[in-house]
Amino acid sequence: MITNKTIAFIGAGSMAEAMISGILRSNKVPAAHIIACNKYNSERRTYLENTYNIKTSPLEELNYSEIDLFILAMKPKDAAESLSNLKDKVQPHQVVGSVLAGISTTFMEEHLPSNQPVIRIMPNTSSMVEESATALTAGKHTKMDDVLEVKELLESMGKVFLIEEDQMDIFTGIAGSGPAYFYYLMEHMEEAGTAEGMDSELVRKIIAQTLLGAAKMIMNSEEGPGALRENVTSPNGTTAAGLAALKNNGGGNAIAQAVNSASKRSKEISDELKNVLVTS
Ligand SMILES: NC(=O)C1=CN([C@@H]2O[C@H](COP(=O)(O)OP(=O)(O)OC[C@H]3O[C@@H](n4cnc5c(N)ncnc54)[C@H](OP(=O)(O)O)[C@@H]3O)[C@@H](O)[C@H]2O)C=CC1
Numbered sequence: 001m002i003t004n005k006t007i008a009f010i011g012a013g014s015m016a017e018a019m020i021s022g023i024l025r026s027n028k029v030p031a032a033h034i035i036a037c038n039k040y041n042s043e044r045r046t047y048l049e050n051t052y053n054i055k056t057s058p059l060e061e062l063n064y065s066e067i068d069l070f071i072l073a074m075k076p077k078d079a080a081e082s083l084s085n086l087k088d089k090v091q092p093h094q095v096v097g098s099v100l101a102g103i104s105t106t107f108m109e110e111h112l113p114s115n116q117p118v119i120r121i122m123p124n125t126s127s128m129v130e131e132s133a134t135a136l137t138a139g140k141h142t143k144m145d146d147v148l149e150v151k152e153l154l155e156s157m158g159k160v161f162l163i164e165e166d167q168m169d170i171f172t173g174i175a176g177s178g179p180a181y182f183y184y185l186m187e188h189m190e191e192a193g194t195a196e197g198m199d200s201e202l203v204r205k206i207i208a209q210t211l212l213g214a215a216k217m218i219m220n221s222e223e224g225p226g227a228l229r230e231n232v233t234s235p236n237g238t239t240a241a242g243l244a245a246l247k248n249n250g251g252g253n254a255i256a257q258a259v260n261s262a263s264k265r266s267k268e269i270s271d272e273l274k275n276v277l278v279t280s
């Protein structure tokens with residue numbers, strides 16, 4: 001049962017906070033079982049303690065022995081250093097999870113003691129409100145019980161998809177980075193609304209409700225986005241005019257390129273860090 005386990009976030013930035021918020025909102029794990037640690041930023045630790053009532057620790061004072069699940073949540077460039085630090089301290093039964101873009105389970109395994117259970121996770125910041133789309137893939141030495149326990153934890157933050165590791169990069173392009181594309185779209189819709197004199201708070205709510213409604217329609221419908229789009233589009237109507245403008249301005253292509261570029265960057269991060277392993 002994940003409820004009885006102690007979880008340490010190694011890295012205490014936006015993604016760790018979003019996950020902590022989701023876990024606590026769902027009451028899956030008590031705040032006393034969650035530890036967030038970082039290297040330097042003590043103000044950040046104080047903020048997390050005060051906001052979520054969790055424990056925090058500077059990395060150098062972390063009590064490794066009390067932890068069941070580590071979740072690495074620093075930037076990918078700091079992964080090798082962090083895993084090497086963990087290598088001397090981690091026990092065989094402790095599971096090492098990571099939310100780092102581009103960091104493979106093989107990379108983790110190569111930096112940890114042999115047979116260490118590892119799990120690669122790709123959440124998104126909507127974990128904060130229990131609406132993440134999160135992917136999960138396990139390393140070679142990870143028992144199914146450990147996978148199911150981590151899955152249970154992640155389900156407290158949204159929907160979880162068990163995927164093959166070779167799909168992690170594209171998943172990252174779609175769902176890890178995805179919220180940013182929708183926010184970008186919303187920023188531009190908001191700009192168009194306020195330019196026509198709408199109140200900015202009001203237009204923001206209207207846009208959010210419109211996006212939420214479209215997402216719910218997809219989730220509750222047998223039909224795909226193409227058919228649902230056609231239902232909105234009256235011949236010679238307003239939507240047809242809007243969609244023509246999107247097409248003429250490369251809207252569809254821009255969206256596909258955003259996903260592909262993010263996925264490509266995830267692969268590049270892996271490749272860049274392979275060299276770190278070779279030279280360190
Ligand atoms: N933001 C997002 O939407 C998503 C992010 N991710 C992944 O999450 C990871 C973190 O991203 P994000 O939260 O945005 O980053 P942030 O920059 O907000 O946070 C990084 C945190 O790591 C700490 N840190 C850095 N080095 C170490 C170390 N060696 N040991 C312990 N803590 C350390 C930093 O604090 P200090 O400097 O004090 O040590 C800071 O608290 C990234 O790898 C990213 O790929 C995955 C999915 C979505």
Ligand SMILES: O=C(O)[C@@H]1CCC=N1
Pocket residue numbers: 101172176177
């Ligand atoms: O931008 C990034 O690299 C991270 C990974 C997915 C979302 N944010």
